[in-house]
Amino acid sequence: MGNYDALLVLSFGGPEGPDDVMPFLENVVRGRGVPRERLLEVAEHYQGFGGVSPINQQNRDLVEALRPVAGVPVYWGNRNWHPFGEDTVRRMKDDGVRRAAVFATSAFAGYSSCRQYYEDIARISVEGGPELVKMRHFGDHPGFVEAMADHTRQALARLGRDDARLVFTAHSIPVSMARSAGPEGGLYEAQLRRSAELVNEALGRAGRPWDLVWQSRSGPPQVPWLEPDVCDHLRKVDAPAVVLVPIGFVSDHMEVVYDLDTEARQVAEEVGLPMERAATPGTHPAFVRMVRSLMDEPEPVPCALTCCPAPVRPAPARHA
Structure with missing residues (x-):
């Protein structure tokens, strides 16, 4: 079985105030050549909610729901906004965590929904830090x-x-x-x-x-x-x-x-x-129990590196 001494909830992240919105969106699209006009359009969606994405509080709620049942310390890190995954993993290292199950907040296959989380794990891992093991897809659990x-x-x-x-x-x-x-x-x-x-x-x-x-x-x-x-x-x-x-x-x-x-x-x-x-799973008791049960399954075999390749991005326009 997993034999983990911590659980890491790894998520997308979101802004928590009006001044966070554009820096967050720039993190999301870095290197993808997305026009600034499109970012401003999406930013308006967030500003309509006070510049606050619901996702961070929902991840806090999920972490709190997991603490009584996980049996190990529960951590949380994001790809695109605070708390960044790399900061969380450094804290896990300082806490002496050796091997952690990683619950990515996405249930299905695909580049953005799975492969990119493997890339995140490779990017945020630190020398001497915990081994990070991504748990399986769970849409059929x-x-x-x-x-x-x-x-x-x-x-x-x-x-x-x-x-x-x-x-x-x-x-x-x-x-x-x-x-x-x-x-x-x-x-x-x-x-x-x-x-x-x-x-x-x-x-x-x-x-x-x-x-x-x-x-x-x-x-x-x-x-x-x-x-x-x-x-x-x-x-x-x-x-x-x-x-x-x-x-x-x-x-x-x-x-x-x-x-x-x-x-x-x-x-x-x-x-x-x-x-x-309908509401999403959120902190539904069955969903929380599911996360814990994934930790008891045999360690999943990582996908081949050729699986779910990154999309080919069009080259950004060059200006004289």
Whole structure:
């Protein structure tokens, strides 16, 4: 089994005040040639919430929920904002941690959702510091499924009708990245469809139709991304009501509260479509127990370095 003496929650990070927003976004897109105009547009989403992303507090809540059950000290570090992973690992070294399980706050295969966390682990590891072992994908774990099903059941109850169609959502990625996810390709979408199917079955809706759609596209229009977009889908869906189920996310962070609770809700209201949104796993007891159970599993075999390759970024324009 794992034989760990600490647990590290490794996440994306988010700003915690108006002055943090642009530095945070610059960290996120460093080296990707994203136009400043696009950053300013995204910054407005954060500023509409006081410049504070919900993700950091949600990670604090998850860490606190894990402390009584983990059996080892629980640490937290981020890729793009404080507390940075490298600072956390140095603190773990000072605390004498030798070997830590790493719970990445992303359930599925893919470059951004898995491979980049392996890169983070390599980058933040320090000589003489703890060995960091990333735990497996968990979108099909019974604890994840139970948490999502429970929250979806609550959303159906709030809507007050059983004829609602379940519309599962996940982060869109470039089609080329989706095709290269996993050893044989296509694993990101396949895992998401399997998770959605399991949640649908857990709700006693086996055989009833559901949809998987995409959100939060951020790439240039000439690059194909996974479709349909959730807002486009809501304009066309043949259903009396819908429950949006953010199956691709583990907490109600900015891309959930803005893209679904703000933009998608506006579209639903425009077309007169009754809509509710299920919560993400967050600190649901089944999800917290799941994280602990992953630590008791045999150590996962790391993917080959050729798995889920980094996307090829277009070269930034050169100016004379």
